[in-house]
Amino acid sequence: MKKAPRILMIGVILVLALGLLAGCGGQSPASDSEQKQEDKMKVGFVYVGPVGDAGWTWAHDQGRQYLEKQLPWVVTSYIENVPEGPDAERVLTQLAEEGHKVIFATSFGYMDYVIKVAEKYPDVVFMHCSGYKTAPNAGTYFGAMEEPRYLSGMVAGKMTKSNILGYVAAHPIPEVIRGINAFTLGARSVNPDVKVKVVWTNTWYDPAAEKQAALSLLDAGADVIAQHQDTPGPQQAAQERGKYAIGYNCDMRQFAPSASLTAPIWNWGPYYVQTVEAVKNGTWQPEQYYGTMKDGIVDLAPFNDVVPQEVRDLVEQKKQEIIEGTFYVFQGPIKDQKGQIRVPEGGKMSHEEVLGVDWFVEGVEGDIPK
Amino acid sequence: MTWIGWEKRLQPSPWMAVVVPVLSVVLALGLGAIFLAATGFDPWKVYLSMLKGATGSKYGISETVVKAIPLMIASLGVSVAFRMLLWNIGAEGQFYMGAFGATWVALTFPHWPAYVMLPAMFIVGCVLGGLWAVVAAIPRARWGVNEVITTLMLNYVAILWVDYLVYGPWKDPQGYNFPLTAPFTEAATLATIPGTRVHLGLLFALTAAVLLTLILWRTRWGYEIRVIGESVKAARYAGMNIERNIILVMFLSGALAGLAGMSEVSGVTHRLQHGISPGYGYTAIIIAWLAKLHPATVILVSFLFAGLIVGGYSVQTMGVPAATVSMLQGAILFFVLGGEILTRYRLHFGRKEVAR
Numbered sequence: 001m002k003k004a005p006r007i008l009m010i011g012v013i014l015v016l017a018l019g020l021l022a023g024c025g026g027q028s029p030a031s032d033s034e035q036k037q038e039d040k041m042k043v044g045f046v047y048v049g050p051v052g053d054a055g056w057t058w059a060h061d062q063g064r065q066y067l068e069k070q071l072p073w074v075v076t077s078y079i080e081n082v083p084e085g086p087d088a089e090r091v092l093t094q095l096a097e098e099g100h101k102v103i104f105a106t107s108f109g110y111m112d113y114v115i116k117v118a119e120k121y122p123d124v125v126f127m128h129c130s131g132y133k134t135a136p137n138a139g140t141y142f143g144a145m146e147e148p149r150y151l152s153g154m155v156a157g158k159m160t161k162s163n164i165l166g167y168v169a170a171h172p173i174p175e176v177i178r179g180i181n182a183f184t185l186g187a188r189s190v191n192p193d194v195k196v197k198v199v200w201t202n203t204w205y206d207p208a209a210e211k212q213a214a215l216s217l218l219d220a221g222a223d224v225i226a227q228h229q230d231t232p233g234p235q236q237a238a239q240e241r242g243k244y245a246i247g248y249n250c251d252m253r254q255f256a257p258s259a260s261l262t263a264p265i266w267n268w269g270p271y272y273v274q275t276v277e278a279v280k281n282g283t284w285q286p287e288q289y290y291g292t293m294k295d296g297i298v299d300l301a302p303f304n305d306v307v308p309q310e311v312r313d314l315v316e317q318k319k320q321e322i323i324e325g326t327f328y329v330f331q332g333p334i335k336d337q338k339g340q341i342r343v344p345e346g347g348k349m350s351h352e353e354v355l356g357v358d359w360f361v362e363g364v365e366g367d368i369p370k
Numbered sequence: 371m372t373w374i375g376w377e378k379r380l381q382p383s384p385w386m387a388v389v390v391p392v393l394s395v396v397l398a399l400g401l402g403a404i405f406l407a408a409t410g411f412d413p414w415k416v417y418l419s420m421l422k423g424a425t426g427s428k429y430g431i432s433e434t435v436v437k438a439i440p441l442m443i444a445s446l447g448v449s450v451a452f453r454m455l456l457w458n459i460g461a462e463g464q465f466y467m468g469a470f471g472a473t474w475v476a477l478t479f480p481h482w483p484a485y486v487m488l489p490a491m492f493i494v495g496c497v498l499g500g501l502w503a504v505v506a507a508i509p510r511a512r513w514g515v516n517e518v519i520t521t522l523m524l525n526y527v528a529i530l531w532v533d534y535l536v537y538g539p540w541k542d543p544q545g546y547n548f549p550l551t552a553p554f555t556e557a558a559t560l561a562t563i564p565g566t567r568v569h570l571g572l573l574f575a576l577t578a579a580v581l582l583t584l585i586l587w588r589t590r591w592g593y594e595i596r597v598i599g600e601s602v603k604a605a606r607y608a609g610m611n612i613e614r615n616i617i618l619v620m621f622l623s624g625a626l627a628g629l630a631g632m633s634e635v636s637g638v639t640h641r642l643q644h645g646i647s648p649g650y651g652y653t654a655i656i657i658a659w660l661a662k663l664h665p666a667t668v669i670l671v672s673f674l675f676a677g678l679i680v681g682g683y684s685v686q687t688m689g690v691p692a693a694t695v696s697m698l699q700g701a702i703l704f705f706v707l708g709g710e711i712l713t714r715y716r717l718h719f720g721r722k723e724v725a726r
Contacts, residue, residue, distance in 0.1 A: 050692055077687040083648055086567070086638045090433045091683055094423070098687060108548065132546070172537070173547045202533060202549070202644065358547060368547070369537045 043067065043276055044100035045078035046091055048107035049205035049230050055249040056204065056230040059266040060106045060129075062250070066269030067276060074276055084109020092117040096124045102279050104272070105129065107204065108173065114138055125279050130175055132355065134286045141271060141289040142175075143297040146182035146354070147322050148264030150329045151300050151315050152246045153186025155261050156224040157194050158311045159244050160187075165196045166217025168227040168234045170204045172368045174357050176228045179264075181361045182329050183226055183246075188363050190314065197222055198366030207233040218243055224261070235260050244306075251301035263301040271297055290351070294323045330354055335362040376715040386713045391660070394709035398702040405694065416685050423684025424677035430684075432566035436638060438676035439568075440465070440630040440647070442575035442669055444654035446582055447626025449663040451503075453586070454599045454619050460506060460521030461627040462651025463528035464499040468628025469635045470532055471498035473551060473642040476558035476635075477540065484557040491558060491632055499628015500621040502528060507620030511613040517620075525651070536644050549644035560637040571633030575672075578626060579665040586665075595619060627651060660706055678702070 045064050049057040057080065068076050077100070082091050088110045095103050096117060102125045105114050111131035118126045118138040126138040134140060156165050165187060169176050180198060187194045197220055199213040210233035214225045218241050226246040227234040232255035238245035239256035247253075247263030271291060278284040291297030300319065303312055321327035330349035336342045337360045343349055349357075358368060403413035424434045444461045451458035471494040475487065482490070506524060509515035533549070542552040560570040586592035594615055598605040606612060630650065635642055657675055661667035682695035 044687070077689065079683055079686040079692075081692040082683070083645060085643065085645065085648070086436075087648075087683070089567070090680065093429065094684055095687070097427075097429070171547070171549065177547075202537070356546065369541075 040073050040075040041102075041276070041280060042098070042100040043074055043076045043272075044095035044098075044103045045076065046082050046088065046095070046103065046105045046107075046110060047078055047080040048082060048084060048109070050080050051078070053205055053230045054232050054252065054255065056266075057106070059249045060104075060268055063266075063268030063272045064104075067272040070269070070273045071276060073280075082107075082110075086113075088113040089117060092126075093120070096121040101125065102127065102276055108171075108175065125284055127275060132288070134288060136286055139284075139286040139288065141275070141291070143266065143291040143295075144293065144329075145175075145264055145266075145298050146178050146329045147293040148298050148300040149179045149182040150186035150189075150322075151319055152226065152262055152264050153183035153188075154190050154315050154318065155303070155307060155311060156183070156226060156244070156246055157187030157189070157191035158314070159261060159307070160191070160194060160224050162221050162223045163191065163193045163195065164221045164223065165194055166214065166220070166222030166225045167196050167198045167366075168210055168213045168217065168225065168229055169198050169200050169366075170228050170230075171202060172200060174355060177360065177368060178354060178357050179228050180364060180366075181357065184361050184363045185329065185334070194363060196226075196364050196366075198360075198364060200366075200369075201229065205230040207231045210234050211237045214238060214245075215241075232256060232260075247301065253301070253304060258304075258306070261304045261307055265299050265301045267297055267299055271295075292322075293319070294325075336360065337362060337364060374717065374719055376711075377718045378715055379713075383713075387662070390709040390713050391706050394705035395702055397709075398698075398705040401701050401705075402698040405697065406690070409694065411688065411690055416688060416690055419688060420681035420685050421677075422681075424681035429566070430680065432563070432568050434673065434676045434680045435572060436567045436569070436676075437679055438672045439571040439575055439637070440634045440650045441653055441657055441672040441675055443571065443578060443630035443633065444627045444650050445657040445661070445668045445672055446575070446578050446665055447499075447623040447630070448651075448654045449658035449661065449665065449668055450582060450586075450595070450626070451619055451623035452658055453663050454595050454615065455602075456507075456510070456616060456620060456623070457518045458503060458506075458521050458620060458623050459518055459655065460503060460524050460624070460651070461630075461654045462647060462649065463521070463525035464502045464624040464627035465631040465634075465647050465651045466525075466528040466532050467502040467624075468495035468499035468631030469642055469646050470528075470535070470631070471495045471628065472632035472635050473540070473554075476554045477551060480555050480558075482557060487555075487557045488560065488636070491636055492629070495628045495632025496625040497628070499631060500623075500625035502628070503620040503624025504617055507617045510620075511616040532642065532646070533644055536642055540642065542641070551642045554636070554640045558636060559640050560633065562637070567638060569633065569637030571630075571637045574629060574633055575669065578629070579669050582665045591615075591618075627654070630654075656703060660703075 047057040051057055051061040064076050064078060068074055079091050082088055084107055092113055104127045106129045108130045111128055111133055114126050114128045115133050115135055115138060118135045122137055128140050130142045131140045167180055169180060184196045197217055199217055201209050201213050203209055210229045210231055214234035214237035217225060224244040225234050225238045227248050232252045235245040235247055235252050235256035239259040244261050245256055245259045247260050250265050252263055253260040328348055332343035332347040333341055333345045334343040339362060406413040406416050423430055425431050444465055448458055448461050472491040475491045475494050502524060506517050506520035510517040536549040536551055540551045542550055562569045594610045598612060598615055653675060657668060657671045661671040678699050686692060
């Protein structure tokens, strides 16, 4: 009965002190502004990574902030780091329960949960990014990232000296395969000797694993690293080795100033505004939106200073052709890895074929797990 | 000349065992409050919303229970091994093997009715989880190979094995190459309480807790486990078979973790997928430790942890970043584990002559 109470006393005093401190924080004014918030339309976002990933989730969060800025009658909230599993169902339910009228779920693996929760909340509009299942109150949205990816492939094909490009890829799903194909087609359009080596990380977000995968590609002789990952990890690997890299999601030059050549990027903001306005006006339909470079939802980030004018002009010209519709990324002739013609001269891959693609084009070195 | 140091308590006082953990949680929340206030949030509101998210509604409670089920079962498994000073760090891998076994049954015999299917999944899940633990138990029993290392390493093997399956041969043909198996048939899914996701696994957890309590304190085997945990020498002197007990207890421990995996695929996800466990097996270790390896306490602490996870998501809509929430969860652990030491040691100031 001697020492124990003293320790306890110290503890109690600490708790009281902390409580006091915390209490002070609690008295912040929160009356007026909150009242107004009640009348606003609540829009919720579900993110697979943290908003600070400097890539995929960051790009979506830029869109969210744009939405809030453009539409003063909208208030947004988000939940980040939500795994693509049973947790997603609870998080979606929570957002619906809290009165969010539109909910954007921004990762492929949320698909079945979106459909399930949408059934329970018919008055809430659910928008699922990159999926293919819809419901009367659930649509999907995505963009033709293959267009800027093709252009970024042209840059890589022009800048490589070893003629080996490395591609750090997340999951072997059509979205990623499509990007690898477009990148390879772009690179080989300007440099037919190019090979694209692919490494799967099996994760969207893992800065260390992404970087490690990039290093293994650099070790294998690649001198330009492209990526379908959520963070600038692969860019940083290229920077460290004094090689080049092509970013993704957003302009990643600040993380790898001399390595990052350009990046195919997302610009979600205008689409978010358009969708939320449509919901408010009652004109929203459960569509499967697939925006293009012409719509501005996808684009190519500014070039690094090291990219020569000749290359810029070439890419810029192709970009115009894409926007004008005179050039289509997946137009024939396209051969697969075995050299078999998959799309004949003059032919085109249909939208459905593009969305479900499960084979690599010629020039890709890597396997798709079957 | 030590002016400050630790001194072992000869008799840990029982009331400290209750007061210290509670005080630790309060302190952690206090520390968290400072951070929250400093970053512009109202700590009371955040805590209140966390509590409300986890337990404030029928839905919240049901979701917390859903989250608690795998933690409870896996943690019961960990605690029984720890009681014998067998450091089974492999609950995560045993969880995956259990999920794998159950899925194998569900995918291989899709035509089986529920009354055959579910018991089969149950048994195969338990046995595979148990055997996975025995892989580490045998070298430990025979040659004294450190089970911390082996069980930990086997986690990676199990996770990669499941990844191989969901990315390869077991991939859902309709899944657009996404790493998940085809959904189970109705017969392979555990019954749920209507309107919630709470499944039969809860019953598994509670039954396991009762059975473990009975085994440990009412059977000869349980007595042996406890004696070996206190002193191997004494146990050997008393003629107890240490090797056999190591293998049996590790099997039981792994079987429970495997059951957690089975109940998660059969009760919640209804399919096997990449990342089926967001670290349940590791969290189970912390829970077992905090619960002082006591089955009833494990149930309680699992519920608290599940509440922290569920409530952690729900405060994010207030603008609290996920990182702050993880920090809060970490602070609670840190303080509770730190406080633990006070129940067994006391701090003394100045030089003292103490008979040790």
